[in-house]
Amino acid sequence: GENVEQHPSTLSVQEGDSAVIKCTYSDSASNYFPWYKQELGKRPQLIIDIRSNVGEKKDQRIAVTLNKTAKHFSLHITETQPEDSAVYFCAAGSNYQLIWGAGTKLIIKP
Amino acid sequence: NAGVTQTPKFRVLKTGQSMTLLCAQDMNHEYMYWYRQDPGMGLRLIHYSVGEGTTAKGEVPDGYNVSRLKKQNFLLGLESAAPSQTSVYFCASSYGTSILETQYFGPGTRLLVL
Numbered sequence: 448g449e450n451v452e453q454h455p456s457t458l459s460v461q462e463g464d465s466a467v468i469k470c471t472y473s474d475s476a477s478n479y480f481p482w483y484k485q486e487l488g489k490r491p492q493l494i495i496d497i498r499s500n501v502g503e504k505k506d507q508r509i510a511v512t513l514n515k516t517a518k519h520f521s522l523h524i525t526e527t528q529p530e531d532s533a534v535y536f537c538a539a540g541s542n543y544q545l546i547w548g549a550g551t552k553l554i555i556k557p
Numbered sequence: 558n559a560g561v562t563q564t565p566k567f568r569v570l571k572t573g574q575s576m577t578l579l580c581a582q583d584m585n586h587e588y589m590y591w592y593r594q595d596p597g598m599g600l601r602l603i604h605y606s607v608g609e610g611t612t613a614k615g616e617v618p619d620g621y622n623v624s625r626l627k628k629q630n631f632l633l634g635l636e637s638a639a640p641s642q643t644s645v646y647f648c649a650s651s652y653g654t655s656i657l658e659t660q661y662f663g664p665g666t667r668l669l670v671l
Contacts, residue, residue: 448616453599456597478657479657481659481660489664490647490662490663490664490665491600491647491660491662492662493659493660496659498657536599536600538600540656540657541657542656544656545602545656545657545660546616547599547600547601548599549597549598549599550597550599
């Protein structure tokens with residue numbers, strides 16, 4: 448079946464440094480790629496999304512890039528802060544199907 | 558606006574017991590979803606609904622049933638609970654005519670099946 452692979456499973460960065468999380472997808476029909484953040488014990492919340500007609504999207508310190516040819520997309524967080532510590536999920540969607548990655552635990556070291 | 562709410566927050570069941578999880582949203586969203594979240598496996602879609610009176614199977618529907626009798630409510634039923642159904646269950650809803658829209662999640666229900 449269709450799947451989304453997410454790497455790394457855990458990422459530890461120094462506060463102020465950048466963090467990059469990568470996802471690859473298998474369904475070439477996928478055209479919607481959201482990223483959700485889940486803080487410990489909380490519900491997932493959308494932080495940014497991108498559609499297949501766009502190669503890059505930015506929102507302050509967060510950016511997402513999409514390479515449809517290679518079927519991968521990435522989340523970039525610059526100037527990381529303690530409040531960025533969370534689990535981040537990518538997903539790839541087409542028609543009525545949204546497939547989720549397994550998540551990346553981001554740890555911000557002081 | 559309460560957003561998406563779930564009842565109960567936590568439940569312990571014995572193998573073979575049944576229960577119903579309730580999801581309610583006050584945002585007039587058309588689409589509603591039930592997910593389960595297990596460590597290291599992300600979110601997996603159980604069932605979803607694209608409108609009142611309609612439901613469809615997701616990625617892992619076995620052992621679960623759903624109903625959407627009212628637009629604002631989406632019920633998830635476990636007819637005969639099994640330990641493999643121990644998980645955190647999230648409900649979500651989205652506005653619009655496509656699954657490719659922002660999903661708003663409830664706070665989750667922790668279910669332990671002994």
